[in-house]
Amino acid sequence: MRNPLSKTIVEIQPSGIRKFFDIVSEMKDAISLGVGEPDFDTPWHIREEGIYSLEKGRTFYTSNAGLKDLKIEICRYLERKHNLKYDYNHEVIVTIGGSEAIDISLRAMLDPGDEVLVPQPSYVSYMPCVTLAGGTPVIIKLKVEDQFKLTKEDLLASITDKTKVLILPFPNNPTGAIMEYDELAQIAKIVVEKDLYVISDEIYSELTYGRKHVSIAELPGMKERTILINGFSKAYAMTGWRLGYAAGPKTIIEQMIKIHQFAIMCAPTTSQYAAVEALKNGDPDVEMMREAYDQRRKFLINAFKEMGLDCFEPFGAFYVFPSIKRLGMTSDEFATKLLQEEKVAVVPGTAFGDCGEGFLRISYAYSIENLKIALERIERFVKKYSKK
Amino acid sequence: MREQILSAIDKNSKLTAKDIAAMLGSTEEEVTAIIKELEEETIICGYPTLINWDKTESEKVTALIEVKVTPQRGEGFDKIAERIYKFDEVESVYLMSGGFDLTVMIEGKSMKEVANFVSSKLAPMEAVLSTATHFVLKKYKEHGLPLVNEKTDERMLITP
Numbered sequence: 001m002r003n004p005l006s007k008t009i010v011e012i013q014p015s016g017i018r019k020f021f022d023i024v025s026e027m028k029d030a031i032s033l034g035v036g037e038p039d040f041d042t043p044w045h046i047r048e049e050g051i052y053s054l055e056k057g058r059t060f061y062t063s064n065a066g067l068k069d070l071k072i073e074i075c076r077y078l079e080r081k082h083n084l085k086y087d088y089n090h091e092v093i094v095t096i097g098g099s100e101a102i103d104i105s106l107r108a109m110l111d112p113g114d115e116v117l118v119p120q121p122s123y124v125s126y127m128p129c130v131t132l133a134g135g136t137p138v139i140i141k142l143k144v145e146d147q148f149k150l151t152k153e154d155l156l157a158s159i160t161d162k163t164k165v166l167i168l169p170f171p172n173n174p175t176g177a178i179m180e181y182d183e184l185a186q187i188a189k190i191v192v193e194k195d196l197y198v199i200s201d202e203i204y205s206e207l208t209y210g211r212k213h214v215s216i217a218e219l220p221g222m223k224e225r226t227i228l229i230n231g232f233s234k235a236y237a238m239t240g241w242r243l244g245y246a247a248g249p250k251t252i253i254e255q256m257i258k259i260h261q262f263a264i265m266c267a268p269t270t271s272q273y274a275a276v277e278a279l280k281n282g283d284p285d286v287e288m289m290r291e292a293y294d295q296r297r298k299f300l301i302n303a304f305k306e307m308g309l310d311c312f313e314p315f316g317a318f319y320v321f322p323s324i325k326r327l328g329m330t331s332d333e334f335a336t337k338l339l340q341e342e343k344v345a346v347v348p349g350t351a352f353g354d355c356g357e358g359f360l361r362i363s364y365a366y367s368i369e370n371l372k373i374a375l376e377r378i379e380r381f382v383k384k385y386s387k388k
Numbered sequence: 389m390r391e392q393i394l395s396a397i398d399k400n401s402k403l404t405a406k407d408i409a410a411m412l413g414s415t416e417e418e419v420t421a422i423i424k425e426l427e428e429e430t431i432i433c434g435y436p437t438l439i440n441w442d443k444t445e446s447e448k449v450t451a452l453i454e455v456k457v458t459p460q461r462g463e464g465f466d467k468i469a470e471r472i473y474k475f476d477e478v479e480s481v482y483l484m485s486g487g488f489d490l491t492v493m494i495e496g497k498s499m500k501e502v503a504n505f506v507s508s509k510l511a512p513m514e515a516v517l518s519t520a521t522h523f524v525l526k527k528y529k530e531h532g533l534p535l536v537n538e539k540t541d542e543r544m545l546i547t548p
Binding site: 015037291296303368 | 395400407547
Protein backbone atom coordinates (compact mmCIF):
# COMPACT_ATOMS: atom_id res chain seq x y z
CA MET A 1 0.00 0.00 0.00
CA ARG A 2 1.11 3.53 -0.64
CA ASN A 3 1.89 5.80 2.30
CA PRO A 4 -1.39 7.61 2.87
CA LEU A 5 0.13 10.53 4.72
CA SER A 6 1.34 13.97 3.74
CA LYS A 7 5.02 14.58 4.51
CA THR A 8 4.29 18.12 5.61
CA ILE A 9 1.80 16.95 8.21
CA VAL A 10 3.89 14.09 9.50
CA GLU A 11 6.85 16.39 10.01
CA ILE A 12 4.90 18.80 12.19
CA GLN A 13 5.64 18.09 15.84
CA PRO A 14 2.63 17.53 18.10
CA SER A 15 2.20 20.20 20.75
CA GLY A 16 4.31 19.71 23.89
CA ILE A 17 1.19 20.40 25.88
CA ARG A 18 -0.44 17.32 24.45
CA LYS A 19 2.34 15.11 25.80
CA PHE A 20 1.97 16.59 29.24
CA PHE A 21 -1.79 16.34 29.10
CA ASP A 22 -1.50 12.58 28.63
CA ILE A 23 0.59 12.25 31.81
CA VAL A 24 -1.77 14.45 33.80
CA SER A 25 -4.93 12.69 32.74
CA GLU A 26 -3.52 9.45 34.17
CA MET A 27 -3.34 11.13 37.57
CA LYS A 28 -6.37 11.07 39.75
CA ASP A 29 -6.93 13.96 42.21
CA ALA A 30 -4.23 16.20 40.72
CA ILE A 31 -4.76 19.94 41.10
CA SER A 32 -4.22 21.66 37.82
CA LEU A 33 -2.90 25.14 37.22
CA GLY A 34 -2.45 24.25 33.59
CA VAL A 35 -5.61 25.46 31.96
CA GLY A 36 -5.66 28.14 29.29
CA GLU A 37 -9.31 29.08 29.63
CA PRO A 38 -11.37 31.11 32.12
CA ASP A 39 -12.86 29.37 35.16
CA PHE A 40 -15.97 31.54 34.94
CA ASP A 41 -19.08 30.31 33.19
CA THR A 42 -20.27 32.40 30.27
CA PRO A 43 -22.40 35.17 31.86
CA TRP A 44 -26.00 34.03 32.05
CA HIS A 45 -27.50 36.81 29.90
CA ILE A 46 -25.21 35.75 27.06
CA ARG A 47 -26.08 32.07 27.41
CA GLU A 48 -29.74 33.00 27.64
CA GLU A 49 -29.49 34.84 24.33
CA GLY A 50 -28.03 31.70 22.75
CA ILE A 51 -30.87 29.61 24.15
CA TYR A 52 -33.41 32.14 22.91
CA SER A 53 -31.96 32.03 19.40
CA LEU A 54 -32.43 28.24 19.43
CA GLU A 55 -36.01 28.58 20.66
CA LYS A 56 -36.66 31.02 17.86
CA GLY A 57 -35.42 28.46 15.40
CA ARG A 58 -32.41 30.46 14.30
CA THR A 59 -30.67 27.30 13.25
CA PHE A 60 -29.54 28.14 9.72
CA TYR A 61 -26.28 29.20 8.12
CA THR A 62 -25.43 32.86 8.38
CA SER A 63 -23.68 34.64 5.54
CA ASN A 64 -20.09 33.47 5.13
CA ALA A 65 -18.45 36.46 6.76
CA GLY A 66 -20.88 36.39 9.71
CA LEU A 67 -24.16 37.88 10.93
CA LYS A 68 -24.55 41.48 9.90
CA ASP A 69 -25.57 42.53 13.42
CA LEU A 70 -22.52 40.88 14.88
CA LYS A 71 -20.16 42.48 12.38
CA ILE A 72 -21.66 45.87 13.16
CA GLU A 73 -21.22 45.28 16.91
CA ILE A 74 -17.62 44.19 16.35
CA CYS A 75 -16.92 47.43 14.47
CA ARG A 76 -18.55 49.47 17.24
CA TYR A 77 -16.45 47.64 19.79
CA LEU A 78 -13.20 48.27 17.92
CA GLU A 79 -14.08 51.92 17.60
CA ARG A 80 -15.05 52.22 21.26
CA LYS A 81 -11.92 50.47 22.53
CA HIS A 82 -9.26 51.43 20.02
CA ASN A 83 -10.72 54.26 17.99
CA LEU A 84 -10.37 52.05 14.90
CA LYS A 85 -12.96 52.43 12.18
CA TYR A 86 -13.66 49.34 10.07
CA ASP A 87 -16.29 48.84 7.40
CA TYR A 88 -18.44 45.95 8.65
CA ASN A 89 -19.26 44.97 5.10
CA HIS A 90 -15.75 44.46 3.76
CA GLU A 91 -13.24 44.56 6.57
CA VAL A 92 -14.49 42.06 9.16
CA ILE A 93 -14.89 38.29 9.21
CA VAL A 94 -16.37 36.17 12.00
CA THR A 95 -14.37 32.99 12.52
CA ILE A 96 -14.35 29.80 14.57
CA GLY A 97 -12.33 31.17 17.45
CA GLY A 98 -9.20 33.24 17.10
CA SER A 99 -7.53 30.00 15.97
CA GLU A 100 -9.24 29.90 12.60
CA ALA A 101 -8.49 33.58 12.05
CA ILE A 102 -4.77 32.88 12.60
CA ASP A 103 -4.88 29.99 10.16
CA ILE A 104 -6.76 31.68 7.33
CA SER A 105 -4.97 35.01 7.61
CA LEU A 106 -1.67 33.18 7.10
CA ARG A 107 -3.07 31.14 4.24
CA ALA A 108 -4.41 34.28 2.59
CA MET A 109 -1.03 36.02 2.70
CA LEU A 110 1.69 33.42 2.22
CA ASP A 111 3.40 31.92 -0.79
CA PRO A 112 6.07 29.22 -0.56
CA GLY A 113 9.32 30.73 0.65
CA ASP A 114 7.73 33.66 2.46
CA GLU A 115 9.11 34.05 5.95
CA VAL A 116 6.94 34.71 8.98
CA LEU A 117 8.41 36.05 12.20
CA VAL A 118 7.09 34.22 15.25
CA PRO A 119 8.14 35.64 18.62
CA GLN A 120 8.42 32.90 21.27
CA PRO A 121 7.46 31.85 23.92
CA SER A 122 3.99 32.04 22.43
CA TYR A 123 0.83 30.16 21.65
CA VAL A 124 1.38 26.73 20.17
CA SER A 125 -0.40 27.08 16.84
CA TYR A 126 1.50 29.87 15.07
CA MET A 127 4.40 27.72 13.86
CA PRO A 128 2.34 24.81 12.49
CA CYS A 129 -0.12 27.21 10.87
CA VAL A 130 2.72 29.00 9.06
CA THR A 131 4.07 25.67 7.83
CA LEU A 132 0.62 24.50 6.74
CA ALA A 133 0.19 27.72 4.80
CA GLY A 134 3.43 26.98 2.95
CA GLY A 135 5.47 29.67 4.68
CA THR A 136 8.70 29.41 6.63
CA PRO A 137 8.50 30.28 10.33
CA VAL A 138 11.40 32.24 11.77
CA ILE A 139 11.56 32.30 15.55
CA ILE A 140 12.38 35.46 17.48
CA LYS A 141 13.46 34.56 21.00
CA LEU A 142 11.95 36.92 23.54
CA LYS A 143 13.96 37.47 26.69
CA VAL A 144 13.03 37.78 30.32
CA GLU A 145 15.37 40.83 30.56
CA ASP A 146 12.98 42.59 28.18
CA GLN A 147 9.95 41.36 30.17
CA PHE A 148 9.33 39.12 27.15
CA LYS A 149 8.47 42.12 24.97
CA LEU A 150 9.51 42.30 21.33
CA THR A 151 12.35 44.80 20.92
CA LYS A 152 13.28 46.59 17.74
CA GLU A 153 16.79 45.12 17.86
CA ASP A 154 15.49 41.55 17.95
CA LEU A 155 13.03 42.32 15.19
CA LEU A 156 15.62 43.93 12.92
CA ALA A 157 18.03 41.04 13.43
CA SER A 158 15.45 38.55 12.17
CA ILE A 159 14.25 40.34 9.04
CA THR A 160 15.50 39.11 5.65
CA ASP A 161 14.32 40.10 2.20
CA LYS A 162 11.95 37.11 2.34
CA THR A 163 10.19 38.30 5.49
CA LYS A 164 6.56 39.12 4.82
CA VAL A 165 4.57 38.80 8.03
CA LEU A 166 5.18 39.44 11.72
CA ILE A 167 2.96 37.69 14.24
CA LEU A 168 2.44 39.87 17.28
CA PRO A 169 1.07 37.85 20.20
CA PHE A 170 0.33 40.37 22.95
CA PRO A 171 -1.00 40.23 25.68
CA ASN A 172 0.99 37.04 25.60
CA ASN A 173 0.17 33.47 26.40
CA PRO A 174 2.23 32.03 28.21
CA THR A 175 4.27 34.92 29.63
CA GLY A 176 1.55 37.47 30.41
CA ALA A 177 3.72 40.16 28.78
CA ILE A 178 2.07 43.17 27.12
CA MET A 179 3.34 45.82 24.69
CA GLU A 180 2.64 49.47 25.39
CA TYR A 181 2.21 52.33 22.96
CA ASP A 182 5.83 53.50 22.79
CA GLU A 183 7.13 49.98 22.43
CA LEU A 184 4.68 49.27 19.63
CA ALA A 185 5.63 52.54 17.93
CA GLN A 186 9.22 51.30 17.50
CA ILE A 187 7.99 48.03 16.03
CA ALA A 188 5.52 49.82 13.75
CA LYS A 189 8.26 52.04 12.36
CA ILE A 190 10.30 49.04 11.26
CA VAL A 191 7.23 47.25 9.89
CA VAL A 192 6.46 50.23 7.66
CA GLU A 193 10.11 50.70 6.60
CA LYS A 194 10.54 47.05 5.70
CA ASP A 195 7.10 46.80 4.11
CA LEU A 196 5.84 43.95 6.31
CA TYR A 197 2.36 42.90 7.42
CA VAL A 198 1.33 42.16 10.99
CA ILE A 199 -1.02 39.51 12.33
CA SER A 200 -1.86 40.87 15.75
CA ASP A 201 -3.36 38.21 18.01
CA GLU A 202 -5.19 40.25 20.63
CA ILE A 203 -7.38 37.53 22.13
CA TYR A 204 -6.38 38.63 25.65
CA SER A 205 -6.92 42.33 24.94
CA GLU A 206 -9.54 42.76 27.68
CA LEU A 207 -7.29 41.19 30.28
CA THR A 208 -4.67 43.77 31.10
CA TYR A 209 -4.12 45.10 34.58
CA GLY A 210 -3.47 48.71 35.40
CA ARG A 211 -2.52 49.45 31.78
CA LYS A 212 -4.76 49.75 28.78
CA HIS A 213 -4.27 47.39 25.87
CA VAL A 214 -3.09 49.11 22.69
CA SER A 215 -3.55 47.53 19.28
CA ILE A 216 -0.70 48.04 16.83
CA ALA A 217 -3.38 48.90 14.26
CA GLU A 218 -3.92 52.17 16.17
CA LEU A 219 -0.47 53.43 15.19
CA PRO A 220 -0.04 55.69 12.16
CA GLY A 221 0.23 53.75 8.90
CA MET A 222 -0.47 50.42 10.58
CA LYS A 223 -4.18 49.81 10.04
CA GLU A 224 -3.61 48.98 6.38
CA ARG A 225 -0.84 46.54 7.34
CA THR A 226 -2.53 44.75 10.21
CA ILE A 227 -4.88 41.83 10.58
CA LEU A 228 -6.34 42.35 14.04
CA ILE A 229 -7.50 39.09 15.58
CA ASN A 230 -9.71 38.91 18.62
CA GLY A 231 -12.54 36.78 19.94
CA PHE A 232 -14.96 35.98 22.71
CA SER A 233 -13.22 33.10 24.48
CA LYS A 234 -11.15 34.94 27.03
CA ALA A 235 -12.96 38.23 27.59
CA TYR A 236 -16.44 36.75 27.95
CA ALA A 237 -15.47 33.24 29.11
CA MET A 238 -16.86 31.70 25.92
CA THR A 239 -14.18 29.19 24.91
CA GLY A 240 -16.59 26.40 24.04
CA TRP A 241 -18.69 28.65 21.79
CA ARG A 242 -15.77 28.78 19.33
CA LEU A 243 -16.08 32.33 18.13
CA GLY A 244 -13.55 34.91 17.06
CA TYR A 245 -13.00 37.47 14.36
CA ALA A 246 -10.47 39.25 12.22
CA ALA A 247 -10.52 42.86 11.03
CA GLY A 248 -8.19 44.27 8.41
CA PRO A 249 -7.74 45.60 4.90
CA LYS A 250 -10.48 44.64 2.47
CA THR A 251 -8.06 42.97 0.02
CA ILE A 252 -6.87 40.47 2.63
CA ILE A 253 -10.23 39.92 4.35
CA GLU A 254 -11.80 39.14 0.97
CA GLN A 255 -9.38 36.30 0.41
CA MET A 256 -9.84 35.06 3.97
CA ILE A 257 -13.58 34.92 3.40
CA LYS A 258 -12.92 32.79 0.33
CA ILE A 259 -10.98 30.19 2.36
CA HIS A 260 -13.52 30.35 5.16
CA GLN A 261 -16.37 29.91 2.70
CA PHE A 262 -14.93 26.72 1.23
CA ALA A 263 -13.55 25.19 4.43
CA ILE A 264 -16.06 26.28 7.07
CA MET A 265 -19.16 27.90 5.52
CA CYS A 266 -19.84 30.10 8.53
CA ALA A 267 -19.24 30.31 12.26
CA PRO A 268 -21.90 28.65 14.48
CA THR A 269 -25.14 30.62 14.32
CA THR A 270 -26.10 30.19 17.98
CA SER A 271 -22.71 31.47 19.08
CA GLN A 272 -23.02 34.49 16.83
CA TYR A 273 -26.34 35.52 18.35
CA ALA A 274 -24.93 35.09 21.84
CA ALA A 275 -21.89 37.16 20.85
CA VAL A 276 -24.06 40.10 19.80
CA GLU A 277 -25.40 40.18 23.36
CA ALA A 278 -21.86 39.89 24.76
CA LEU A 279 -20.68 42.95 22.84
CA LYS A 280 -23.81 44.97 23.55
CA ASN A 281 -24.16 44.30 27.28
CA GLY A 282 -21.10 42.39 28.42
CA ASP A 283 -18.81 45.20 29.60
CA PRO A 284 -19.74 44.83 33.30
CA ASP A 285 -19.02 41.09 33.18
CA VAL A 286 -15.60 41.70 31.68
CA GLU A 287 -14.91 44.27 34.38
CA MET A 288 -15.91 41.83 37.14
CA MET A 289 -13.74 39.04 35.76
CA ARG A 290 -10.78 41.35 35.17
CA GLU A 291 -10.97 42.47 38.79
CA ALA A 292 -11.00 38.86 40.00
CA TYR A 293 -8.04 37.91 37.77
CA ASP A 294 -6.10 40.92 38.97
CA GLN A 295 -6.53 39.90 42.62
CA ARG A 296 -5.32 36.40 41.86
CA ARG A 297 -2.42 37.76 39.82
CA LYS A 298 -1.21 39.87 42.72
CA PHE A 299 -1.76 36.97 45.07
CA LEU A 300 0.42 34.65 42.94
CA ILE A 301 3.23 37.12 42.33
CA ASN A 302 3.39 37.73 46.04
CA ALA A 303 3.46 34.01 46.77
CA PHE A 304 6.31 33.38 44.32
CA LYS A 305 8.26 36.24 45.78
CA GLU A 306 7.90 34.69 49.24
CA MET A 307 9.01 31.33 47.84
CA GLY A 308 12.08 32.94 46.36
CA LEU A 309 11.24 32.11 42.74
CA ASP A 310 12.06 34.90 40.27
CA CYS A 311 8.93 36.08 38.56
CA PHE A 312 8.65 39.22 36.50
CA GLU A 313 5.35 41.02 36.88
CA PRO A 314 3.02 40.20 33.99
CA PHE A 315 0.38 42.82 33.13
CA GLY A 316 -1.82 40.77 30.84
CA ALA A 317 -3.66 37.49 30.15
CA PHE A 318 -4.08 35.11 33.10
CA TYR A 319 -0.66 33.55 33.41
CA VAL A 320 2.46 34.05 35.44
CA PHE A 321 5.74 32.73 34.10
CA PRO A 322 8.13 32.18 37.01
CA SER A 323 11.73 31.09 36.51
CA ILE A 324 12.91 27.85 38.10
CA LYS A 325 16.47 28.18 36.87
CA ARG A 326 17.94 28.41 40.35
CA LEU A 327 16.72 24.90 41.18
CA GLY A 328 18.92 23.43 38.49
CA MET A 329 16.12 21.49 36.80
CA THR A 330 14.71 21.73 33.32
CA SER A 331 11.11 22.88 32.95
CA ASP A 332 10.09 19.39 31.95
CA GLU A 333 11.77 17.80 34.97
CA PHE A 334 10.24 20.33 37.34
CA ALA A 335 6.74 19.93 35.94
CA THR A 336 6.93 16.14 35.90
CA LYS A 337 8.34 15.87 39.43
CA LEU A 338 5.89 18.42 40.78
CA LEU A 339 3.08 16.39 39.34
CA GLN A 340 4.36 13.08 40.68
CA GLU A 341 5.33 14.31 44.12
CA GLU A 342 2.78 17.01 44.90
CA LYS A 343 0.08 16.33 42.33
CA VAL A 344 0.06 19.82 40.94
CA ALA A 345 -0.03 20.23 37.17
CA VAL A 346 1.67 23.21 35.55
CA VAL A 347 2.84 23.56 31.97
CA PRO A 348 6.60 23.57 31.22
CA GLY A 349 7.66 26.77 29.45
CA THR A 350 9.19 24.70 26.68
CA ALA A 351 5.71 23.81 25.42
CA PHE A 352 5.66 27.35 24.02
CA GLY A 353 9.07 27.27 22.34
CA ASP A 354 12.60 26.24 23.24
CA CYS A 355 13.31 29.64 24.76
CA GLY A 356 10.67 28.86 27.42
CA GLU A 357 13.28 26.58 29.03
CA GLY A 358 13.74 27.38 32.70
CA PHE A 359 10.21 28.73 33.07
CA LEU A 360 6.76 27.44 33.96
CA ARG A 361 3.38 28.65 32.84
CA ILE A 362 1.04 28.92 35.77
CA SER A 363 -2.54 29.84 35.07
CA TYR A 364 -4.61 31.84 37.52
CA ALA A 365 -7.94 30.96 35.98
CA TYR A 366 -8.73 29.32 39.32
CA SER A 367 -10.37 30.41 42.55
CA ILE A 368 -8.19 31.83 45.32
CA GLU A 369 -8.99 28.76 47.48
CA ASN A 370 -7.67 26.52 44.73
CA LEU A 371 -4.59 28.63 44.20
CA LYS A 372 -3.83 28.59 47.92
CA ILE A 373 -3.80 24.80 48.10
CA ALA A 374 -1.69 24.50 44.97
CA LEU A 375 0.77 27.14 46.16
CA GLU A 376 1.30 25.40 49.49
CA ARG A 377 2.29 22.29 47.61
CA ILE A 378 4.55 24.16 45.20
CA GLU A 379 6.23 25.88 48.12
CA ARG A 380 6.90 22.57 49.85
CA PHE A 381 8.35 21.25 46.59
CA VAL A 382 10.57 24.27 46.00
CA LYS A 383 11.87 24.14 49.59
CA LYS A 384 12.73 20.48 49.25
CA TYR A 385 14.79 21.00 46.11
CA SER A 386 16.36 24.29 47.18
CA LYS A 387 18.41 22.54 49.87
CA LYS A 388 20.33 20.43 47.40
CA MET B 389 -9.33 50.30 49.08
CA ARG B 390 -12.33 50.02 51.44
CA GLU B 391 -14.63 49.12 48.54
CA GLN B 392 -12.13 46.59 47.23
CA ILE B 393 -11.79 44.88 50.59
CA LEU B 394 -15.54 44.73 50.98
CA SER B 395 -16.10 43.15 47.59
CA ALA B 396 -13.29 40.67 48.24
CA ILE B 397 -14.86 39.40 51.46
CA ASP B 398 -18.48 39.81 50.39
CA LYS B 399 -18.63 36.25 49.07
CA ASN B 400 -15.87 34.78 51.23
CA SER B 401 -15.40 36.01 54.77
CA LYS B 402 -12.76 33.35 55.43
CA LEU B 403 -10.05 35.24 53.56
CA THR B 404 -7.34 36.29 55.97
CA ALA B 405 -5.97 39.82 56.11
CA LYS B 406 -2.75 38.41 54.67
CA ASP B 407 -4.59 36.92 51.67
CA ILE B 408 -6.54 40.09 51.05
CA ALA B 409 -3.36 42.15 51.22
CA ALA B 410 -1.72 39.90 48.64
CA MET B 411 -4.79 40.07 46.37
CA LEU B 412 -5.02 43.84 46.49
CA GLY B 413 -1.32 44.63 46.53
CA SER B 414 -1.47 46.09 50.04
CA THR B 415 0.01 45.21 53.41
CA GLU B 416 -1.47 43.00 56.10
CA GLU B 417 -1.34 45.87 58.61
CA GLU B 418 -3.25 48.24 56.35
CA VAL B 419 -5.95 45.67 55.59
CA THR B 420 -6.36 44.80 59.27
CA ALA B 421 -6.70 48.48 60.16
CA ILE B 422 -9.30 49.12 57.45
CA ILE B 423 -11.35 46.08 58.43
CA LYS B 424 -11.33 47.27 62.04
CA GLU B 425 -12.56 50.67 60.87
CA LEU B 426 -15.33 49.09 58.79
CA GLU B 427 -16.43 47.01 61.76
CA GLU B 428 -16.51 50.04 64.01
CA GLU B 429 -18.61 51.95 61.52
CA THR B 430 -20.92 48.90 61.31
CA ILE B 431 -20.37 48.73 57.60
CA ILE B 432 -19.24 45.19 58.29
CA CYS B 433 -21.96 43.97 60.65
CA GLY B 434 -20.93 40.35 61.12
CA TYR B 435 -19.48 37.23 59.56
CA PRO B 436 -22.25 34.66 59.35
CA THR B 437 -21.85 31.33 57.57
CA LEU B 438 -24.08 30.34 54.67
CA ILE B 439 -25.48 26.94 55.62
CA ASN B 440 -27.79 24.77 53.60
CA TRP B 441 -29.79 23.40 56.52
CA ASP B 442 -31.86 21.24 54.19
CA LYS B 443 -28.90 18.92 53.88
CA THR B 444 -28.65 18.40 57.63
CA GLU B 445 -30.76 16.39 60.06
CA SER B 446 -32.07 19.45 61.85
CA GLU B 447 -35.56 20.64 61.07
CA LYS B 448 -35.92 24.26 60.04
CA VAL B 449 -38.76 26.17 58.53
CA THR B 450 -38.47 29.57 56.93
CA ALA B 451 -41.44 31.81 56.30
CA LEU B 452 -41.83 35.13 54.56
CA ILE B 453 -44.54 37.28 56.10
CA GLU B 454 -46.08 40.26 54.40
CA VAL B 455 -47.11 42.72 57.08
CA LYS B 456 -49.33 45.78 56.77
CA VAL B 457 -48.88 48.27 59.58
CA THR B 458 -49.99 51.73 60.63
CA PRO B 459 -46.99 54.02 60.76
CA GLN B 460 -46.72 55.93 64.02
CA ARG B 461 -46.63 59.65 64.29
CA GLY B 462 -43.10 61.01 64.53
CA GLU B 463 -41.60 57.52 64.22
CA GLY B 464 -42.75 56.36 60.81
CA PHE B 465 -42.08 52.68 60.30
CA ASP B 466 -38.84 52.45 62.25
CA LYS B 467 -40.36 51.95 65.67
CA ILE B 468 -42.67 49.15 64.64
CA ALA B 469 -39.91 47.53 62.58
CA GLU B 470 -37.70 47.57 65.64
CA ARG B 471 -40.38 45.97 67.82
CA ILE B 472 -40.57 43.19 65.27
CA TYR B 473 -36.89 42.62 64.55
CA LYS B 474 -35.99 42.33 68.22
CA PHE B 475 -37.61 38.91 68.34
CA ASP B 476 -34.96 36.18 68.03
CA GLU B 477 -37.09 34.23 65.56
CA VAL B 478 -36.88 37.07 63.07
CA GLU B 479 -34.12 36.65 60.50
CA SER B 480 -34.62 39.84 58.54
CA VAL B 481 -37.00 42.75 58.18
CA TYR B 482 -37.31 45.00 55.14
CA LEU B 483 -39.47 48.07 54.53
CA MET B 484 -41.17 47.63 51.18
CA SER B 485 -42.82 49.71 48.51
CA GLY B 486 -46.06 48.41 47.02
CA GLY B 487 -49.02 46.46 48.41
CA PHE B 488 -47.71 45.92 51.93
CA ASP B 489 -45.23 47.59 54.27
CA LEU B 490 -42.81 45.12 55.87
CA THR B 491 -41.32 41.85 54.75
CA VAL B 492 -40.48 39.75 57.80
CA MET B 493 -38.45 36.57 57.41
CA ILE B 494 -38.95 34.10 60.24
CA GLU B 495 -37.00 30.99 61.01
CA GLY B 496 -38.53 28.35 63.26
CA LYS B 497 -38.24 24.66 64.07
CA SER B 498 -41.67 23.79 62.69
CA MET B 499 -44.64 25.31 60.90
CA LYS B 500 -46.46 25.23 64.20
CA GLU B 501 -43.77 27.30 65.85
CA VAL B 502 -43.91 29.89 63.09
CA ALA B 503 -47.72 29.96 63.15
CA ASN B 504 -47.56 30.43 66.87
CA PHE B 505 -45.24 33.37 66.55
CA VAL B 506 -47.47 35.05 64.02
CA SER B 507 -50.68 34.55 65.91
CA SER B 508 -49.41 35.28 69.41
CA LYS B 509 -46.65 37.84 68.85
CA LEU B 510 -46.86 39.52 65.49
CA ALA B 511 -50.54 39.82 64.56
CA PRO B 512 -51.73 41.14 67.93
CA MET B 513 -49.39 44.14 67.84
CA GLU B 514 -51.39 47.31 67.88
CA ALA B 515 -49.78 48.78 64.78
CA VAL B 516 -50.12 45.58 62.73
CA LEU B 517 -53.16 45.66 60.46
CA SER B 518 -52.76 42.36 58.69
CA THR B 519 -50.30 39.55 57.95
CA ALA B 520 -49.93 37.02 55.14
CA THR B 521 -47.58 34.12 55.81
CA HIS B 522 -45.76 32.25 53.03
CA PHE B 523 -43.67 29.20 53.85
CA VAL B 524 -40.46 28.59 51.94
CA LEU B 525 -40.45 25.15 50.30
CA LYS B 526 -36.92 25.06 48.96
CA LYS B 527 -34.00 27.43 48.86
CA TYR B 528 -32.06 27.65 45.60
CA LYS B 529 -29.76 30.58 46.06
CA GLU B 530 -28.76 32.83 48.91
CA HIS B 531 -26.34 35.72 49.19
CA GLY B 532 -25.49 35.32 45.54
CA LEU B 533 -24.47 31.70 46.00
CA PRO B 534 -26.42 28.73 44.62
CA LEU B 535 -27.33 26.19 47.32
CA VAL B 536 -28.10 23.35 44.94
CA ASN B 537 -25.88 21.15 42.77
CA GLU B 538 -22.20 21.60 43.46
CA LYS B 539 -20.53 22.57 40.25
CA THR B 540 -17.42 20.68 39.27
CA ASP B 541 -14.63 22.01 37.10
CA GLU B 542 -15.37 20.53 33.72
CA ARG B 543 -12.36 21.97 31.98
CA MET B 544 -9.68 19.67 30.66
CA LEU B 545 -6.70 19.56 33.02
CA ILE B 546 -4.22 21.07 30.59
CA THR B 547 -5.03 23.24 27.60
CA PRO B 548 -2.84 25.54 25.55
